[in-house]
Amino acid sequence: MKNRKKLTLFNDPIYGFITIPNALVFDLIEHTYFQRLRRITQMGMSYLVFPGAHHTRFHHALGCMHLMQKAVQVLRYKGIVISSEEEEALYVAILLHDIGHGPFSHALEHSLVTGVDHEQISLQFMEALNKNFNERLTLAISIFNGSYPRKFLHQLVSGQLDMDRLDYLKRDSFYTGASEGNINSERLISMLNVANDELVVESKAIYSVEKFLVARRLMYWSVYLHKTGLAAEQVLIRVLQRAKELISQGDQLQASEPLMFFLKRDSDVFEQEALAHFARMDDHDIIQALKGWCDHKDPVLSKLSNMILDRDLPKVKLKNKKPKKADVDKKRKALAEAWGIAIEDTHYFIFDGKVTNRAYRSDSENINLLSKNGKLIDVAKASDQLNLKALTQEVTKHYLCYPKAKHY
Template sequence: MAQTNKLKIFNDPIYGFIGTPNELIFNLIAHPYFQRLRRISQMGLSFLVYPGAHHTRFHHALGSMHLMRQAIRVLRFKKVEITEDEEIGLLAAILLHDIGHGPFSHGLEHVLVLDTNHEAISLHFIEYLNKEFNGALDTAISIFKGEHSKKFLNQLVSSQLDMDRLDYLKRDSFYTGVTEGNISSERMITMLNVYDNELVVEEKGIYSVEKFLMARRFMYWQVYLHKTSLVAEQLLIKVIHRAKQLLEEGEALVSSSPLLFFLKHDGSINFDDETLNLFSQLDDVDILAALKSWQSHSDFVLSKLSTMLLDRNLLHIKIKNKPVDDQLILSKKDWVKSNYKINDKQLEYFVFSGIISNRAYNEKHQNINILRKNGKLTDVAKASDHLNLKALSQTVTKHYVCYPKESV
């Protein structure tokens, strides 16, 4: 394992120089499991819309750790006790919080591994690394799982105002060029405090929280749930489903060994050390290489969908505020069946509908509390004189339908 014999720094376009605070953090970053994050796209297929969005989970993890170091300094300055062991635990937990992401991040979550989310897989990775590092991550695991007696430690890692969100909003805004999503992470951090074991925001920071929540809402509808990103992601999911179906039918598919393993497992997967190691070999490269191979496959559906993604010749998509008219779907299916010469089951790969929803703020789960000057706590949605914040706590649902452009 690599050893730190001199200062190690990363030059980050968002924050400037990010240093490695101790040997454990350096060795975690140097580990092959973490280095894999260089090959996992932070924003899935969003680069098909925003050409600059090629940053990775590696960038985001380092940025989140950098912000965590700032938060620790601010809270200690305000006389909040954070021991050296807790500091190491916080830094390790935030550094590794996304290590369980699969190819294209959220794009294929619950698709390659059906019943396990990336947080659960991250925990498997952290527990494995803890054994390798002789228990050095015990505190990190306690914080990550929300079992530490100091509740605010977990809130710094996972809450509605954690270092994860403070980094990805600012970072994704920078790489996409969508300036409306830009937030002042540093300003937000200076407003943090701890009251009754809970992470809170001082009253003078209320407008920064408003800006943060509004930016989050904007980024979700304009970027994360952009219609082109959405249809591309759905096509990628359809590709994987078709590949799994063909394998079940005995068809031969060219792919990497790790990808083939997960394509053949449709049920529950036990993440033992061997499976975890296979997952650690899986990244965006496996999927892209498979698509390049599958575009020449004899199966029309797999070939067509793979080519669509590689050439960015995607399906047409409409997003509406109300359910899609059944007659529209039927007419599009008739067109596809006639022109593509495929059966009814295969139609679902080219004409389909779905629902997307977003809620920028959840008042009922890990809400953001404002610490008033009189010592009282008030939920940010009630404390704000901005009526929009109350609206942001409502779930907004939209409906979409996808079908070939030629049928328009």
């Protein structure tokens, strides 16, 4: 068999050229599990609000690996010892940290696949790959799950100032056009250091950290929790809930084999068979199914499917208080009469819920600033901005979704 020439560069619109550091990383990128990320959108249904947001988990994973290379270089320059084995493990861990995402990223987590989140599925993928690669991912797995004794290595992969957040804020800002998230990731990385085996930031970068936290808050409210994107995500969840209900009643719906596996599945145990089907499922399975269900005899399934494909989404009201039950019941009764559907089916079209946002968790792994005299101080206490302390508080907003007036 002829050996393939191994690609060493990717041209990325955010960072320019991204290098592949070694053969193991190249082979992991080439693996079918990782290539699937080309078909998983980074921001779920957000492209219905921000037309440019069609970038994928593949883009994001490569960007994170690029930033990790920068971080390793900076920390070594400052005298932090990172072995070649730890370096390779860091690249593998950050490359694969999101490999467990399902179709449309977070949209279908805990609905299509229940009893397990994407971090747990990522770990299962990594363990499966570890067997295929002669246990060469063992160290990466221990860093990923936090069991490796050097804590700062895990924080580079998963923490409040990790390479994941540094990439997705900047990348999502670029593709959506929302300038609120355009952070200076290189500046932040250049100011990283390690103290007491924990990742810290040199105190002179306090304003860069402040901007990072404020940017994260603004991106959540203006982009990630945008009310129209939220409505689209909830409609998609309800499409699949209805499909599951119809299948349980004996309806012969059309769907791809991997998607049908999960539509028929009622177990919360994510076994090897589930992983094998999950590895073959991506955004295209969902879109294909929606197109097939648009003309289904069930009015609930067909209406929901068309709402997504035609972007004819529900109206959304965001409030500080939970909607009154009487108001919701009134809307459901009117819809049932207008559409001729059962009152119990109106919950697919009229529903409420809540979203929360906390930009900085000071009660867990803080972002500590390292002063010149070696003292550590939490960034929220060091900041002269009063609003930075406010970012440690969880903000909750309630929403009510219902069909637009033209449909009544």
